[in-house]
Amino acid sequence: MTILPDKPVPASTLQLPPGTWVTVLDCLCAHFAHVSRDQWLSRMARGRVLDLHGQPLHASTPYRTGLTVRYFREIEAERTIPFTESVLYIDENIVVADKPHFLPVTPKGRYVTQTLLARLMARLDLPQLAPLHRIDRGTAGLVMFSVNPATRALYHALFSERRIAKQYQAIAPALSHLSFPFVHRSRMVAGEPFFRMQESQGEANTETHIDVLDRGSIHWRYKLAPVTGKKHQLRVHMAALGAPIVNDDFYPSLTERDESDYSRPLKLLAAKLSFTDPVTGEPRSFSSKLSL
DSSP: OEEOOSSOOOOEEEEOOSOOOSBHHHHHHHHOTTSOHHHHHHHHHTTOEEETTSOBOOTTOBOOTTOEEEEOOOEETOOOOOOOOEEEEEOSSEEEEEEOTTOOSSOBTTBSSSSHHHHHHHHHTOTTOEESSOOOTTOEEEEEEEOOTTTHHHHHHHHHTTOEEEEEEEEEEOOTTSOSSEEEEEEEEEOSSTTOEEEESSSOOEEEEEEEEEEOSSEEEEEEEESSOOTTHHHHHHHHTTOOOTTOSSSSSOOOOOTTOOSSOOSEEEEEEEEEOTTTOOEEEEEOSOOO
16 A cells, blocks of 8 residues: 655655656656556556646656656655654744654655654644755754745755854764864765765865764764765764764665664764854754754
8 A cells, every 4th residue: 555644745856867758657667667657657647746837747748858847755555763753943934853863854765754854744734844954864863944935045045055053973983093173174975886975085075073072981972063064974074084983884884784673873963053043133053852
């Protein structure tokens, strides 16, 4: 049985690539090999495949390179993630939530309803909710959302223009040979497989400030303050220094793990967000209620 959310989640978007397909349906079947033709036909019949203007696309709609297709993800027997998010703050412009480990922020892959966005949209009855940034599924902690489309660009600019201070905490092996506080800069590029990142030669495009909060005999608790916001930046930087974050399945090497295994959460927490509110001009600071 296909599981649909009680309230709709935002549509995903695909700009059709160059090709020789006859119909949009043909292109979608080729692009998403894991989704059957019958499933796409069912979605189209129920108005869940649209163009950029919200008009339904049908099985006979001609293929056109560059056509923007909006489609709603549907998952067969979606697994329930047995951890609950909390809402720390809400007003007419933003929501700040505490995300548990293992919960994705937005629909992706095997998850649609079991995402922070979908849960908050249903719980708060806010269909216009949109994430202003993202953290990994394995990372716990603060995520900020836009409530009001009219002010969304102002809050999004806080992140794109680096006008928001982000602090993380991580548990990782001791780095006794380094002096703290320490700044790590490197060039990060896409790695193999596609979902991993790696450091490479060249001008640095990432920067993380690192300090120590607690020193144990084997593991230390670190404060990580990323200046830039590359994918997996903190995980790559700590692994490169010789202190991979505890329970990291991606860095320094890839480890297979059953997605239903919740026994080893990644020891990384988005602990604090601080900024000047672009609408009110007031200083804001939010701290996660979670801990490592």
